[in-house]
Structure formats: structure tokens, C-alpha cells
Amino acid sequence: MAFRTARNLAYFSNYIRNYSTNGPLVNVTVNEKSGFATATLQRPSVNSLNLELLTEISHTLQQLEKNKCRGLILTSASNKVFSAGLDLFELHKPNADKIKQMWSTLQEVWIKLYGSSYPTVAVVNGHAPAGGCMLALSCEYRVMLNNFIIGLNEAQIGFSAPMWLIDGMRNTIGSRQAEFALTAGTLFKTEEALKIGLVDEVAQSKEEAIEKAEKFLNKFAKIPPHARSMTKAALRGANIQALVRNKDEEVRSYVDFVTDSQFQDSLGEFIELNLKQKLSK
């Protein structure tokens, strides 16, 4: 098993360092003592999820799985935004092929992160709307800093979150709260998110959040990893399999939906109303 010897650990750390030099959008470090990896999203300025960032997250998750990572902390280099969700400028008047790849890579990220064999924590150190909330939801535990927002606001933008994301929300906060939250596209302040169970703990600083995250990961120190991961797969597997079965069909309907003029009009209005950067006419 990886990390059993100092040599393995050193190999993995070097490997990750080498890997991280190739990935400017996701910085990965490994705590040599605990074996926990920290993946820091660093696409300026708000970690909006475009194809390049999604691809790098997907590769990172693949490498962590391959190297039998002992635990992952997912966080952001920004002290204001964890991730602003999908890059709305790339969804506007898009190239259909690129959108197809983008959605398919987003699905891969969900499958790899929601289904990872190793334990995962999101340190939500900034706002996390839509796809940002998706990343946090696909982890097993969420520690969030005060005075930010988190939630699935897709309904406000003019569409429904896909089924697998609805499942993730339901599994976290329960059906009743998920229905209220999703139909209104609610963005919750940190304290509200704590009350409904969308986040597990609140921290006052990133350092405190990392400590809480490590404490969560350390809970599994004495649990046989295969027993832990089998149990996680039993709990999450059906939702993942449902997406795997429907993956291509969902990509097709997503591309049709996003390229439709009605969606493009409502996206244009949303950008003009909500984002500082405007569309070039």
C-alpha cells in the first residue's frame, strides 16, 4: 500500500510536485506526515469552471486515486471565492464541441470526486454558487468560512440542476430542504448553510478550517481503507451508476439546451444583471 514506507511517501510527494508544476490551475501539495493531499484551485480570479480547469481537476483526481491518496482537502487560492461555478462567459454563444467536452468533463469530475475511494473535505474559503457548490457537495465533509454564500442557484439562471447534482443535494440536506432550495435557486449564507446541513462546520480562518478538515480525515486513521471505500461505494454507487448510464444522453440534451436561443437570452440577461464584467455587444 502507498505511504507505508518513507520511500513510497517521498516518491509520491515528488510525483505530485512534478505533476503540480504541469498544472497551473490546480496546485497539489502533500503533507508528508499525514499523507493528506491539498488541491488548491487557482484559476484567476474566481475559479470559474472552464474546460481547462475542469480537465486539470479531473486529472488531479485521477492521479490521487492512482497513488492511493490517504485524504484530500479541496480549497481555493482566492480568499473571496471558492469557485464561481461554470464559466458563464464560455456558456454564452458557445462553440458546441467545446460545450460538449466541458459538460462531459464536469460529469467526470463529479464521478471521480463523489466516488473517490479516499476521504474528501472541502474547505470552502469563499463563495460557492452553482458549480462551486457542486464541488463542495461531492466531498464528504464541508468546512466553510463565515460571510460567504453557497447553493445551487441554477433555477435563477434559467435551468434545472442535473439529476446527479440533485441527488447529491438530497443526500446531503434531505428531500424537503433540497426541494425548497433547488426550486428557488437559493444561495445560503454560511450560518444558514450550517443550519440546514449543507455545510458541516464553520471556521473563522482558513488555518482553522484546515485543522478541522484534518481532524475529520484523521477519524479514518484506524478504519481499514478498503472497508471505508466499500461502504462509501455502497452509499454513493447507485447515484454514480445512474449518471454513468445516462452520461452521453445528458451531454446531448445539455448541448441542445445551452445552444438554444431562449437559454442564451436568459443567460445574457443574468450576466448583464449579476456580473461586473459585461458581454461585448
Ligand SMILES: CC/C=C\C/C=C\C/C=C\C=C\CC(=O)SCCNC(=O)CCNC(=O)[C@H](O)C(C)(C)COP(=O)(O)OP(=O)(O)OC[C@H]1O[C@@H](n2cnc3c(N)ncnc32)[C@H](O)[C@@H]1OP(=O)(O)O
Ligand atoms: C440534461 C441536462 C440539461 C440541462 C442542464 C442544464 C444546464 C446546466 C448548466 C449549467 C450548470 C451550471 C451551473 C453553474 O455553475 S452556472 C454558474 C453560476 N454562477 C454564478 O451564478 C456566480 C456568478 N457570480 C457571482 O455571483 C459573484 O461573482 C461571486 C459571488 C462568485 C463573487 O462576487 P465578488 O463580488 O467577489 O466578485 P465579482 O466582482 O462579482 O466577480 C469577479 C470577477 O469574476 C467574474 N465572474 C464571476 N462569476 C463568474 C462566472 N461564473 N463565470 C465567469 N466569470 C465570472 C466577474 O465577471 C468579475 O470579472 P472582472 O474581474 O470584472 O473581469
